[in-house]
Amino acid sequence: xxxxxxxxxxxxxxxxxxxxxxxxxxxxxxxxxxxxxxxxxxxxxxxxxxxxxxxxxxxxxxxxxxxxxxxxxxxxxxxxxxxxxxxxxxxxxxxxxxxxxxxxxxxxxxxxxxxxxxxxxxxxxxxxxxxxxxxxxxxxxxxxxxxxxxxxxxxxxxxxxxxxxxxxxxxxxxxxxxxxxxxxxxxxxxxxxxxxxxxxxxxxxxxxxxxxxxxxxxxxxxxxxxxxxxxxxxxxxxxxxxxxxxxxxxxxxxxxxxxxxxxxxxxxxxxxxxxxxxxxxxxxxxxxxxxxxxxxxxxxxxxxxxxxxxxxxxxxxxxxxxxxxxxxxxxxxxxxxxxxxxxxxxxxxxxxxxxxxxxxxxxxxxxxxxxxxxxxxxxxxxxxxxxxxxxxxxxxxxxxxxxxxxxxxxxxxxxxxxxxxxxxxxxxxxxxxxxxxxx
Amino acid sequence: xxxxxxxxxxxxxxxxxxxxxxxxxxxxxxxxxxxxxxxxxxxxxxxxxxxxxxxxxxxxxxxxxxxxxxxxxxxxxxxxxxxxxxxxxxxxxxxxxxxxxxxxxxxxxxxxxxxxxxxxxxxxxxxxxxxxxxxxxxxxxxxxxxxxxxxxxxxxxxxxxxxxxxxxxxxxxxxxxxxxxxxxxxxxxxxxxxxxxxxxxxxxxxxxxxxxxxxxxxxxxxxxxxxxxxxxxxxxxxxxxxxxxxxxxxxxxxxxxxxxxxxxxxxxxxxxxxxxxxxxxxxxxxxxxxxxxxxxxxxxxxxxxxxxxxxxxxxxxxxxxxxxxxxx
Numbered sequence: 001x002x003x004x005x006x007x008x009x010x011x012x013x014x015x016x017x018x019x020x021x022x023x024x025x026x027x028x029x030x031x032x033x034x035x036x037x038x039x040x041x042x043x044x045x046x047x048x049x050x051x052x053x054x055x056x057x058x059x060x061x062x063x064x065x066x067x068x069x070x071x072x073x074x075x076x077x078x079x080x081x082x083x084x085x086x087x088x089x090x091x092x093x094x095x096x097x098x099x100x101x102x103x104x105x106x107x108x109x110x111x112x113x114x115x116x117x118x119x120x121x122x123x124x125x126x127x128x129x130x131x132x133x134x135x136x137x138x139x140x141x142x143x144x145x146x147x148x149x150x151x152x153x154x155x156x157x158x159x160x161x162x163x164x165x166x167x168x169x170x171x172x173x174x175x176x177x178x179x180x181x182x183x184x185x186x187x188x189x190x191x192x193x194x195x196x197x198x199x200x201x202x203x204x205x206x207x208x209x210x211x212x213x214x215x216x217x218x219x220x221x222x223x224x225x226x227x228x229x230x231x232x233x234x235x236x237x238x239x240x241x242x243x244x245x246x247x248x249x250x251x252x253x254x255x256x257x258x259x260x261x262x263x264x265x266x267x268x269x270x271x272x273x274x275x276x277x278x279x280x281x282x283x284x285x286x287x288x289x290x291x292x293x294x295x296x297x298x299x300x301x302x303x304x305x306x307x308x309x310x311x312x313x314x315x316x317x318x319x320x321x322x323x324x325x326x327x328x329x330x331x332x333x334x335x336x337x338x339x340x341x342x343x344x345x346x347x348x349x350x351x352x353x354x355x356x357x358x359x360x361x362x363x364x365x366x367x368x369x370x371x372x373x374x375x376x377x378x379x380x381x382x383x384x385x386x387x388x389x390x391x392x393x394x395x396x397x398x399x400x401x402x403x404x405x406x407x408x409x410x411x412x413x414x415x416x417x418x419x420x421x422x423x424x425x426x427x428x429x430x431x432x433x434x435x436x437x438x439x
Numbered sequence: 440x441x442x443x444x445x446x447x448x449x450x451x452x453x454x455x456x457x458x459x460x461x462x463x464x465x466x467x468x469x470x471x472x473x474x475x476x477x478x479x480x481x482x483x484x485x486x487x488x489x490x491x492x493x494x495x496x497x498x499x500x501x502x503x504x505x506x507x508x509x510x511x512x513x514x515x516x517x518x519x520x521x522x523x524x525x526x527x528x529x530x531x532x533x534x535x536x537x538x539x540x541x542x543x544x545x546x547x548x549x550x551x552x553x554x555x556x557x558x559x560x561x562x563x564x565x566x567x568x569x570x571x572x573x574x575x576x577x578x579x580x581x582x583x584x585x586x587x588x589x590x591x592x593x594x595x596x597x598x599x600x601x602x603x604x605x606x607x608x609x610x611x612x613x614x615x616x617x618x619x620x621x622x623x624x625x626x627x628x629x630x631x632x633x634x635x636x637x638x639x640x641x642x643x644x645x646x647x648x649x650x651x652x653x654x655x656x657x658x659x660x661x662x663x664x665x666x667x668x669x670x671x672x673x674x675x676x677x678x679x680x681x682x683x684x685x686x687x688x689x690x691x692x693x694x695x696x697x698x699x700x701x702x703x704x705x706x707x708x709x710x711x712x713x714x715x716x717x718x719x720x721x722x723x724x725x726x727x728x729x730x731x732x733x734x735x736x737x738x739x740x741x742x743x744x745x746x747x748x749x750x751x752x753x754x755x756x757x758x759x760x761x762x763x764x765x766x767x
Contacts, residue, residue, distance in 0.1 A: 177534045234750060242480060242533055243749045246695070249482075249688055250745025257739035261732045372545060375538045383535075410553040417542040417549075424539055425527040 044121045046096055047085035048129040050078050052107045057082025058133060062099035067092070068118075077102075091123045098131050107133050142405075144283045149401045151284055155359065157377075157397020158297035163352035164374040164389040165304060166223070166345020172321030172384030173338050175241050176231065179248040181349060181374065182367030183255035184219055188350020189357035189366060190263045191215040196270050208272040212354040216347050223346015226251075227339055252368070259364040267363035293355050300351065301390055304344075308386055317341055321384055373400070373413065376420035382430025391432060395419075442725050449594045451718030458601070458673040460713040461608035462666045466686075467694040467705035468615045469662030474691075475699035476623060477655040478635035480533040483524070483540030484663045484690050486547045489682040490516040491664025492671040493551060496566040497559065499575035506578040510668055517664025520547075521657040529652045541684055552679035565678030576675040579607075608669050612706055615662055620702045622658075631655055632700075685738065692741055695748045698758030707756065716741070 046065060050058040057080070064075040065086045073094070074086040088094065097116035100109055109115050109131060121127045167181045195211035197203025206214070230251070234244060276287040308314035319327040320337045328334045349367075356366060373396055381392025396416045403415040423430065454460060466484055473479040494516030499509035528539045550556055552563045561567075568574040583603040589596045597605065622628050630651055633641045642648050671677040689712075697708025716737060723733060754760040 175534075177537065237750075239750065240753075243753050245480070245534060245537060246691060247746050247749045249691070250742045250749065253685065253688060253742030254739045254746065255742075257735040257742065260735040261739070265735075372538075372542055375542070379535075379538065408553055408555050411549060411555070414546050414549045417546050420542050421527060421539055421546075424531060424535060428531065428535065 044088040044091050044123065044125055044127070045085050046088065046094065046119060046121060046127045046129055047083070048131065050082040050084070050131060050133060052133050058104065058107060060102065060104075062102045064097050064099070066095050066097070068095060088121060091121050091125070093118065093120050095119075096129055103133070109133060145405060146402070147283050148285065149405055150398065151286060151290075153398035153401030154394065155290055155294050155297075155397070156401055157394035158294055158301065159352050159356050159359070160370060160373050160377050160397050161390040161393035162297055162300055162355065163349045163370060164377050164393045165301075165386050166341070166348050167374050168378045168381075168384060168389035169317060169321060169341045169386055170338075170345055171378070173317070173324065173334075173341055174231070174235070176248065177241075177245050179245065179371065180226075180252040180255060181345075182369075182371035183252050183259065184223060184346050184349035184367065185353035185356065185370055186256065186259055186364055186367035187222055188215045188219040188353035189362045190259055190353075190364065191218050191350070192354045192357065193263070193268065193270060193362045196272065198271065208270050208354075208358070211270075212351070215354050216351040219350020219353070220343045220347030223349070224339060224343040226346070227342035231342075232335065232339075252371075256364060256368060263362070263364050265364070267361040267366075269361050270357060273358060289358060293358055297352075297355060300348070304348070305387065305390070313337070313340060318386075321386075372420075373397075373416055376416050379420055379430055380423050382432040385430075385432060388430050388432040392430065442722065445594065446725070447718050447721045450721035451714040452595050453597075454717035455710045455714030456595075456605065457713070458604045458608045458669065460709045461605065461612050462670045462673070463690055463693050463712070464612045464706045464709035465608075465615055465666035465669065466663050466690040467697070467709060468612070468619060469659035469666065470687075470690050470694050471699060471701075471705050472619060472631075472655055472659035472662065475694065475701070475704075476628065476631050476635060477652060478533065479529075479652060479656060479659075480537040481540045481656070481659065482537045482684070482687055482691075483542075483544035484659075485682045485684060485686040486524075486540070486544030487517045487520060487660040487663030488667030488670065488686065489544070489547050489551065489679070490520045491661075491667035492677050492682075493560060493566075493667075494664070495668045496575050496671060496677050499578070500566050501559075501561075506575065509575065513668050514661050514664050517660045517667075518657055521660035522653070525653045525656045529649060529656065541687070544682070544684060544687065548679050548682050560679070563679065565681075566676060568675040574675055576672050579672055604673055608673070611665060611669065615665075616702055616706060623702065627651075627654075688745070689741060692745050692748070695753070695755050696744065698755030700759070701755075701757040704755055704757045711756075712744075 050061055052058050057078070059078050059080050059082060061078045061084075062075065063077070063084050063086065064072055065088065066072045073089055076084050076086050078084045086096075095116045095118055098109065100115065103109075115131060117129055117131070119127055119129060163181070163185050166184075167178060170176055170178050170181075192208065192211040192215035194203045195206045195214050196208045198205045204211075230247075231244070234247065239247075273289045276289050278285040278287050279291065306314075308318055316327070316332045316337050317340070319330070319332060320334050324334060327337075352370075353367065356370065360366075374393065377393030377396040378389045379392065380395055381388025381390065396419065399419055400412045400416045403412050407415070466488060469487065470481065470484050473481040473484075491513040493513075495506075495509040495513035498504045498512045499506055504512070524540065524543050528536050528543075531539065551560045552565075554562050556562065566575070568576070580600055580603065583600060585599045585603050585606075587599050589598055590602050591597055623632070630641060630646050633644075633646075634648055634651055638648055641651075667682075693708040693712045694705050695708070696712055697704030697706065719740065720733060720737060723736065748755065
C-alpha cells in the first residue's frame with residue numbers, strides 16, 4: 001500500500017471511528033487483565049491484546065518499549081491470541097511503539113497519532129495499552145459511516161431545499177439574483193430564538209414549536225415587506241437587473257449586520273431539544289429531534305410541491321416563472337403573484353432557518369453561510385424552477401456531508417461549490433432545467 | 440458629551456490617505472476594468488487579492504525567495520487564477536458569473552485555511568510576521584529612503600515607515616490609473632467597451648469576444664493581486680480569513696461611489712469611502728457608542744450606501760449614467 005493510499009485509508013478510518021461509536025467499542029475492547037500470560041509477575045509491565053476491526057486477534061506484530069531518552073528496554077511480538085507484554089525495569093515514563101510494518105495486509109492503525117504511545121507506569125502496575133486497529137476500506141465500518149453521513153447529508157439537503165425554493169422562484173419570476181435571501185434564513189432563526197429564550201435572556205419563553213411558527217409567519221411578512229418596500233418600487237423605476245443584484249448585496253450587508261447588533265456575534269442553541277438520546281435503526285443512529293426536523297422538512301416540501309402542482313396560485317406561479325409576458329397576457333396578475341412568492345419564499349426561508357438552528361446553532365452568519373450552498377443547489381437543479389431547487393439542494397447536502405468520508409471536514413463546502421462551477425461548465429441550465437442561452 | 444470634530448476630521452483624513460485606501464483603490468481599479476469597462480460582474484475580486492498576497496507571502500516567507508521575485512510570483516498567481524476562472528465562466532451570463540466568481544473566491548479561502556494545506560499555506564493562522572526571519576515585509580521596509588521621523592501637515596502626521604508604505608501604494612495607484620487611462624483610449628479599450636454595450640455586435644464585427652474578456656479579466660485580476668500584496672505588506676502578516684467576500688463588496692462600493700467606467704472614479708471613491716467610514720467610526724466612538732457593535736454598524740452602513748447609490752445614482756459621483764445602463 002503506498003503512503004498516499006495509506007493516508008487516505010487512515011483518514012477514512014478516523015472518520016469511521018468518530019461516526020460509528022458501536023463499531024469502535026468492539027475494536028478497542030480492552031483485553032481482560034491478568035489471565036493466561038505467565039510473564040514477569042510482581043514488577044511493572046505494559047501489555048495489551050491486539051485485535052483487528054472484526055475483533056480477531058492479530059499475531060506477530062512487533063512492539064518495542066523505550067525510555068523517553070530513546071533507550072530500548074524491551075521488545076516483543078504478539079502471540080497467537082494477539083496478546084503482548086513487556087516487563088519494565090522500574091516505574092516511570094515509557095514510550096511504546098508498534099511497528100506498523102509488521103501489521104498484516106489490510107490491517108492498519110486506526111489513529112496513526114496514537115503510535116507511539118507515551119505512558120506513565122506506577123509502581124507494581126500492569127499497565128494495559130490499546131492500539132486500536134481497523135481494516136482497510138470496504139468493511140462494514142465504511143458502510144456504517146457512509147449511512148451516517150448520508151443521513152446527515154439528507155438532513156442538511158432538506159434544510160437547504162426549503163430555504164432555496166424562494167430564491168429560485170424569485171429568480172424565475174423577476175430575474176433577480178437575491179443575495180439577501182440568506183438573511184431571511186437568519187432572521188427566522190433569530191426571531192424564533194428570542195421567542196424561545198426565557199425571560200431572563202430577554203425572550204418570551206415560548207416552546208420552540210410555537211416560537212418557530214411565529215418566526216415563520218414573521219419571516220413571511222418580512223419577505224412581503226421587502227418586496228413591497230424595495231423591489232416593487234425599483235422595478236417600477238425600471239432599475240436594471242445588475243443594479244438590483246448589487247442592491248441585494250447591499251441589503252444583505254445591511255440586514256446581516258443589523259441582525260448582529262440585535263443578536264450579538266456569537267452562536268447560541270435553542271433552549272429546547274438540546275440533548276437527546278439517539279434512536280438506533282440498524283446501522284443508523286439518529287436523535288428524535290433530527291428525525292422530526294427531517295420529517296417536517298419533507299412534509300413542507302411535499303406541501304409546496306402539491307401547492308405548485310394543484311392550486312390556482314401555484315399554477316400561476318409556475319406560469320409567471322416560465323414566461324412572464326405570456327402569463328401576464330393571459331390575465332394573471334403578475335405583481336400579485338410575485339408578492340405571494342416573496343411571502344411564501346420568506347416564510348420558507350425563515351422556517352428553514354429555524355430547522356437549521358435546531359440542528360446546529362443560531363448565529364447571525366448562518367444565512368450567509370447557507371447562501372452559496374443554496375445557489376449551488378438552485379443552479380444544480382436548474383435556476384428558476386421549484387422542483388429543481390429541491391432536487392439540487394438535496395444533492396448538494398449529500399455531497400457536502402459524504403465528502404467528509406474521504407476528505408477533510410474543513411473542505412466539505414468546497415466540493416459543493418466546486419459542483420456549482422462544474423455544472424455551469426457542462427450543463428448550465430441545471431440537471432432539471434430546460435436548455436436556454438445563458439451566455 | 441464633547442465631540443472633538445477636528446479629531447473626527449483628522450482620523451478620517453489619516454485613513455482616507457492611508458495605505459488601506461490605496462489598496463481598495465487598486466482593487467476597485469481592477470473591478471473597474473472588469474465591471475465598469477467590460478461589463479463582467481466579477482464578485483470574486485477578493486480571490487485575486489488572496490492569491491496575489493499568498494503567492495508573494497509563500498515565496499518570500501516560506502521559500503526565502505527575494506521580495507521582487509515574490510511580487511512577480513504573486514502577480515503570476517493572479518494571472519493563473521484569471522485564466523482558470525475565465526475558461527469555464529466567461530461564457531456565462533452576468534448573474535451566473537457573479538455567483539460563480541464569489542463561489543470560487545470562497546473555495547480559495549476554504550482551501551487556503553484548511554489543515555491539509557497548512558504545510559503550504561500556513562492553514563488558518565496564515566503567514567505570521569516572524570516566519571522566515573523577520574517576515575516578508577522587512578525587505579520592503581529596508582528599501583525605505585525616508586529618514587526617520589514623523590511627517591505631515593498640522594495634526595495629520597505619519598511616521599516614516601507609514602509614509603514609505605503610503606508613497607509606494609499611491610504610486611502604484613497612479614501607475615494603474617495611467618495604465619487604464621491609456622488602455623481605454625486605445626483601440627483595445629474601444630472593443631472592450633463595445634463588448635459591454637453589445638456583445639453580439641462586437642462578435643458580428645469579427646472580434647474574438649472571449650479573448651478580449653479574458654484579457655480584461657487577467658488585467659483586472661492582476662490589479663487585484665497587487666492590491667492584495669500591498670494589503671498584506673502594510674500588515675506584515677496575512678491570514679486566509681481576512682479575505683472574506685465582503686472585501687469585494689467594499690471594493691464595489693468604492694467603485695460605485697466614485698463612478699464606474701471613469702478613470703479616477705475608483706481613486707476618488709476609495710479616499711471618500713474610507714474618510715466617511717473612519718470619520719463615522721471616530722464620531723461614534725467619541726459619543727460613547729458601544730465599541731462591540733461598532734464593526735457591525737460600520738458594515739451595515741456600507742450596505743446602506745451601496746443600496747442608495749445603486750438605486751439613486753448608479754453612475755456614482757463622476758460617472759455617466761448612459762454608460763451604466765447594464766442589464767443581465
